[in-house]
Amino acid sequence: MDNLPYFLGGAAITVFVSLIAWVLGLPLSLIIAIARIQRIPIVDLVFSLYVSFVRSLPSPLLVMLLYFGLPVVGLDLNPLVAGIIAMTINTSAFNSEIWRSAILNFPSDQLDAARSVGMSPNQSFWRIAFPQIWQANISNFINEATFLVKSSPAVGIIGIDDLTRRAGKIAASNYEPLPTIVLGMMLYVVVLFAVSLASRQLERYFHDRYQLV
Amino acid sequence: MAKLEQPIDAAQPLPVIQVVGLSKCFGSHPVLTDINLAIMPSETVCLLGPSGSGKSTLLRCMNWLERPSSGEVWLHGTQMGYQAGRKRLASEAELAKMRTRIGMVFQQFNLWSHLTVLQNVIEAPIHVQKRPKAEVVAEAEHLLAKVGLHNKLQAYPSQLSGGQKQRVAIARALAMKSDVILLDEPTSSLDPELVGEVLAVIQDLAQAGMTLVIATHEMKFAEEVASRVIFLDQGRIVESSDPKTFFAQPETARARQFLERYIHVGAI
Ligand SMILES: Nc1ncnc2c1ncn2[C@@H]1O[C@H](COP(=O)(O)OP(=O)(O)O)[C@@H](O)[C@H]1O
């Protein structure tokens, strides 16, 4: 198993790409959701097309579209940046739907109370609705992170040496494809297990703390 | 069209709230029609009427949670919803500022569930009124003690009974030090055994001289505590009189019918 460090490096790249995309995708998806809820005329249409388009596109195609497409409009990106942007766009489309339905379903009576004490619409969103929506949906967002990890091998297509790509390379060279692939799989399982563990801990923390139902 | 001046009766003190010719429609459905009333300082006005008569809508029009279709609401000489001295609608921010002068207590309590009891009470004084935190916290603790919740400061709303929640909501409204508090059926969603504790708190406020407008179905409470009773039916003010007169000799057949139901139900 002299390849283990090489594998772990791949896992690190997978985690890095997914984590950055998740962190960037959260605020982006919130902006998309808010813009759509406010029905800002053209913006709303653009974002609703964006969401349906991205959601229906296989991740590898989105990665290639950005990597090979953006230079056409004069934006030359290195593969890692292009890959992270593609994964961010990917996850933002899914998360924006989570935000949107959570915001639309937020109890209006709590917002009435916020308005009645003189909060501006901005204040009532950020101080009253947002913290509750965030806490109530943290497990949905983390669930989305597991999808992100699983679709991240798409970045291998433009040469980013993530876990899947490294496993493939070794399997092709050491004539022992099965153990290699099993090792790769196990590393994915470890990563995803850590993610879901974090999710359960956070959920429990918020539940105990606020006794939310 | 909004007028620029409040129709003031020079012989009277300035009302805390004056509603002039107010109507409200939802779509084509008229819910309030030509409402005129003045709430004087330290009055306790009980708003009575069958459910659907427009009590909640009237209260919500007073602080512009609902925008009136026509008519005016004056708050101590400034017109709700309009820029000072002008016919132009106020911005959301200006409207928010005006609302700090009117407290509101809701039927369903409407506490913020991610904040503790204490945080619910200090939230607006600190973040809306920008008052110093230490002072606000001290006041809030005092208010919560007054409504009997000194040992629940760190509890979350989900850990409280309905009666406790409503007392927190009352403390939250009081903490704003507003000119008047509107209470929309404050005891209607409480279990019967919890109604008393909330009514007692409201009665204390009335006796302390707080200006209150209370929509309620608690007839006995209205009779004892109200300085004036306004009876609403199908979106119109049908009677406005002192409680003794209203409960002993209602002028209109509508009010008599309404009161009879409560006698039969035994709610008095
Ligand atoms: N947001 C709304 N949209 C449409 N109709 C409403 C709305 N709010 C209240 N109404 C209608 O207005 C009438 C008066 O309601 P409300 O003010 O709640 O009466 P009350 O508080 O006296 O029971 C009812 O017929 C109700 O259905």
Ligand SMILES: [Mg+2]
């Ligand atoms: Mg009502």
